[in-house]
Amino acid sequence: MKKTISVAPMMKRTDRHFHYLVRLLSQNTYFYTEMIHANAILRGDKSKLLNFDISDQRLVVQIGGSVPDHLSEAAKIIEDNGFKEINLNVGCPSKKVKAGNFGVFLMKDIDLLEECITSINSKISIPLSIKCRTGVDDYEGEDFLNNFVQRITRLNVNKIIIHARKAISGLDTKRNRSIPPLNYDLVCNIKNYYEDQEIIINGGFDDMEKILDIDSKVDGVMIGRKIYSNPLFLHEIEQKYFFNSTKNKLIEVMTKFMEYILQLQSNKDANRAINHLMALLKCIPFQKSHREALMTSLRDKKIDSSEVFRNLEKIPALYQ
Ligand SMILES: Cc1cc2nc3c(=O)[nH]c(=O)nc-3n(C[C@H](O)[C@H](O)[C@H](O)COP(=O)(O)O)c2cc1C
Structure with a gap:
């Protein structure tokens, strides 16, 4: 089995x-x-x-x-x-x-x-x-x-x-x-x-x-x-456990999940997904002010993604 x-x-x-x-x-x-x-x-x-x-x-x-x-x-x-x-x-x-x-x-x-x-x-x-x-x-x-x-x-x-x-x-x-x-x-x-x-x-x-x-x-x-x-x-x-070494880098995970959130049509869906993103962000060394700015822009769908992604690029933990 x-x-x-x-x-x-x-x-x-x-x-x-x-x-x-x-x-x-x-x-x-x-x-x-x-x-x-x-x-x-x-x-x-x-x-x-x-x-x-x-x-x-x-x-x-x-x-x-x-x-x-x-x-x-x-x-x-x-x-x-x-x-x-x-x-x-x-x-x-x-x-x-x-x-x-x-x-x-x-x-x-x-x-x-x-x-x-x-x-x-x-x-x-x-x-x-x-x-x-x-x-x-x-x-x-x-x-x-x-x-x-x-x-x-x-x-x-x-x-x-x-x-x-x-x-x-x-x-x-x-x-x-x-x-x-x-x-x-x-x-x-x-x-x-x-x-x-x-x-x-x-x-x-x-x-x-x-x-x-x-x-x-x-x-x-x-x-x-x-x-x-x-x-x-x-x-x-x-x-x-599975001895699987092929993993998505965190930067890819974050980018894909944020893109996913941005295409959600309803605010209810976006808020639920943002809660999941929060759970993920809590395990990454991430400046609180940056995290809050990111959440606000995702919620308002006013995100300038290029800027957010540029900021993410500065976080070494995301490249593991
Ligand atoms: C917020 C929350 C919601 C849960 N909802 C369900 C559920 O819908 N169906 C279910 O069978 N168990 C539900 N559970 C119980 C979990 O499936 C699991 O049995 C329980 O959390 C113990 O496992 P854990 O110690 O790994 O968390 C829920 C647990 C939590 C924390």
């Missing part, structure tokens, strides 16, 4: 603009879109929601919901729009998600989750994966997770991505990403029982050492916050 590294789905972060940036920085990582609710696909503006570059074979659309027919209809639309893989969210613990009884709450109702998966698989021929937690509330422990994985494994799910901490209802989503502590051993033990089932671990991977340490025990690692807060980590992954 080929091991994978992937960018985790993150609401308001892993949108099509971040996807563009990630592809400038990395040739080998998978990319999961932010969660899109099945109803949004059925009733909303599909062309906008699914406006990603589908030529990327490692792009996965994450959907959420718990009505089997809605999920399968939405999944069919995604497949018909040319996407190559779908992921079902079985890990989100937010209040809204609890009210809709989907996300991680499907771990409490495995019969319903099975119905959802079966229904989706009956309508699509592309692979379906799920992203879950190790448990939720008192549905926890190795026996619980083992039984969960055993049932899912029978259903033709190509990957199970496990965020290595259980979710606690009532805690807000942010705290649910740091409490309780991560339990990598639990996920690795489960992987031992299911040699043929692809199991990806997620949660807290913020340096190369941790990734390499766990590499032989699972089928891949999914990374969220570290990549968003430091997109240059993708370069490190290319070099030290």
Whole structure:
């Protein structure tokens, strides 16, 4: 089984603009879109929601919901729009998600989750994966997770991505990403029982050492916050994990991404993309005043790009 590294789905972060940036920085990582609710696909503006570059074979659309027919209809639309893989969210613990009884709450109702998966698989021929937690509330422990994985494994799910901490209802989503502590051993033990089932671990991977340490025990690692807060980590992954020495110089990445921002039509899109650029700029030694001037000109689309690029040329870090 080929091991994978992937960018985790993150609401308001892993949108099509971040996807563009990630592809400038990395040739080998998978990319999961932010969660899109099945109803949004059925009733909303599909062309906008699914406006990603589908030529990327490692792009996965994450959907959420718990009505089997809605999920399968939405999944069919995604497949018909040319996407190559779908992921079902079985890990989100937010209040809204609890009210809709989907996300991680499907771990409490495995019969319903099975119905959802079966229904989706009956309508699509592309692979379906799920992203879950190790448990939720008192549905926890190795026996619980083992039984969960055993049932899912029978259903033709190509990957199970496990965020290595259980979710606690009532805690807000942010705290649910740091409490309780991560339990990598639990996920690795489960992987031992299911040699043929692809199991990806997620949660807290913020340096190369941790990734390499766990590499032989699972089928891949999914990374969220570290990549968003430091997109240059993708370069490190290319070099030290995939042994890929062909990387775009930062000056090319910045230039291409700024050109991309400037051609965006809506301010909302441009602002989102500028936030991603900010994340990138924070990891580069860059004068604050210059950064602010750059942001203002990008926002106002009043950029005199030749001047900005001339200034960028003076920053040695961009030539690495
Ligand atoms: C801002 C933000 C938004 C997130 N949105 C989603 C989402 O839409 N779907 C999902 O499955 N997980 C979501 N997550 C959880 C991440 O995918 C990941 O499981 C979590 O951050 C732990 O991984 P990390 O420690 O590498 O960040 C989100 C996390 C963050 C920080």
